[in-house]
Amino acid sequence: MELTDRFLKYVTFDTQSSETTGTTPSTPGQRVFAEALVKELEEIGLEDITLDDNSYLMATLPANTDKPLPAIGFIAHLDTSPDMSGKDVTPRIITYKGGDIVLCAEENIVLSPVMFPELNDYKEQDIIVTNGKTLLGADDKAGVAAIISAAKYLKEHPEIKHGKIRIGFTPDEEIGAGADYFDVEKFGCEFAYTIDGGQVGELEYENFNAAGAKVTFKGLNVHPGYAKDKMLNASLLAMEFASWLPAGQRPEHTAGYEGFYHLTGMAGTVEEATLSYIIRDHNRMLFEEKKEALRKLVEKMNEMHPGSTVLELRDQYYNMREIVEPKKYIVDLAFKAMMAVGVTPLVKPIRGGTDGARLSFMGLPCPNIFAGGLNFHGRYEFLPVKSLEKSMETIIKIAELSALKD
Ligand SMILES: [Zn+2]
Numbered sequence: 001m002e003l004t005d006r007f008l009k010y011v012t013f014d015t016q017s018s019e020t021t022g023t024t025p026s027t028p029g030q031r032v033f034a035e036a037l038v039k040e041l042e043e044i045g046l047e048d049i050t051l052d053d054n055s056y057l058m059a060t061l062p063a064n065t066d067k068p069l070p071a072i073g074f075i076a077h078l079d080t081s082p083d084m085s086g087k088d089v090t091p092r093i094i095t096y097k098g099g100d101i102v103l104c105a106e107e108n109i110v111l112s113p114v115m116f117p118e119l120n121d122y123k124e125q126d127i128i129v130t131n132g133k134t135l136l137g138a139d140d141k142a143g144v145a146a147i148i149s150a151a152k153y154l155k156e157h158p159e160i161k162h163g164k165i166r167i168g169f170t171p172d173e174e175i176g177a178g179a180d181y182f183d184v185e186k187f188g189c190e191f192a193y194t195i196d197g198g199q200v201g202e203l204e205y206e207n208f209n210a211a212g213a214k215v216t217f218k219g220l221n222v223h224p225g226y227a228k229d230k231m232l233n234a235s236l237l238a239m240e241f242a243s244w245l246p247a248g249q250r251p252e253h254t255a256g257y258e259g260f261y262h263l264t265g266m267a268g269t270v271e272e273a274t275l276s277y278i279i280r281d282h283n284r285m286l287f288e289e290k291k292e293a294l295r296k297l298v299e300k301m302n303e304m305h306p307g308s309t310v311l312e313l314r315d316q317y318y319n320m321r322e323i324v325e326p327k328k329y330i331v332d333l334a335f336k337a338m339m340a341v342g343v344t345p346l347v348k349p350i351r352g353g354t355d356g357a358r359l360s361f362m363g364l365p366c367p368n369i370f371a372g373g374l375n376f377h378g379r380y381e382f383l384p385v386k387s388l389e390k391s392m393e394t395i396i397k398i399a400e401l402s403a404l405k406d
Contacts, residue, residue: 092129209282209315215275235273
């Protein structure tokens with residue numbers, strides 16, 4: 001099966017994950033997809049294929065040389081974002097001639113280079129787009145397809161010598177749970193790569209340090225006609241608190257290595273109000289300072305209104321650079337592989353996290369490599385076919401180059 005056909009088949013599986021079910025995988029569609037992949041891996045002739053109760057799928061392409069080489073893993077995720085439906089995805093391949101692409105005529109949904117100038121990089125290329133009603137699912141089915149096609153290619157080309165290759169497909173990456181039940185010991189690799197990046201060339205080994213915060217305000221409700229000097233309105237406390245945070249440190253005002261506080265949700269009555277934040281920074285020290293600043297503001301509110309405000313603060317993941325940088329050859333190997341297949345590596349910090357960040361801290365150093373798609377998590381997602389091919393070629397080349405070093 002050709003790589004593109006493989007991808008087009010995978011996006012027909014509805015694997016949207018859910019924040020609310022509390023199960024693993026969070027949705028049954030991911031299990032269905034994983035079971036279908038098991039069959040394909042069997043057909044290709046991979047070994048040690050295991051699909052555990054939590055729908056973590058692992059498989060092995062054994063080494064074909066006696067040379068002592070590190071086992072290398074390639075990892076992608078089964079689920080698609082909860083942000084947008086991934087049901088009845090109806091992809092379309094078009095040769096992009098420039099200008100607008102009408103995704104859905106009746107609802108006037110248009111993929112336009114005015115809004116997405118990166119489209120201009122793909123003129124005269126075949127790109128896969130949505131019908132405007134769902135996401136595409138290149139995040140991360142492009143990664144799944146690239147890994148499986150690469151394994152098949154290596155299996156069919158025994159003249160390319162390589163060490164042991166391990167494949168891992170995980171559920172629920174999009175809800176931050178992809179690494180929760182990943183058995184690093186069973187995977188048994190010295191290092192791995194997630195194939196979960198965007199545009200062609202992306203190579204990432206730095207990500208945010210991340211925490212989640214929930215601030216709860218308790219008020220005192222009294223009949224508003226007789227509230228003078230008695231009422232304490234929790235919603236107003238929440239609004240005041242939100243205004244104390246630095247306005248410049250919001251997602252919409254930051255880029256590159258700049259961190260932020262992001263208000264992700266608010267709810268409130270007179271009695272009680274809550275603010276939910278995520279806190280992000282590449283720099284560990286600045287990250288700790290941001291958390292400390294929140295604690296101080298909660299203290300300040302409690303000084304003004306004793307006992308009114310409670311902070312729950314929870315670290316989510318850390319910057320993998322701490323783990324990967326001492327083993328920089330892992331990044332260098334991917335860099336060389338990209339160059340060898342004619343791709344210019346774009347090394348840049350991820351303004352988010354990956355499964356690989358948590359896996360790195362679990363003992364499996366794990367940079368992230370492009371799968372080729374753009375505009376993830378929405379209806380404007382698209383995947384240039386050539387970028388997908390380059391992702392597959394990069395995987396093959398990593399396997400090949402890792403066996404050449406002495
Ligand atoms: Zn992804």
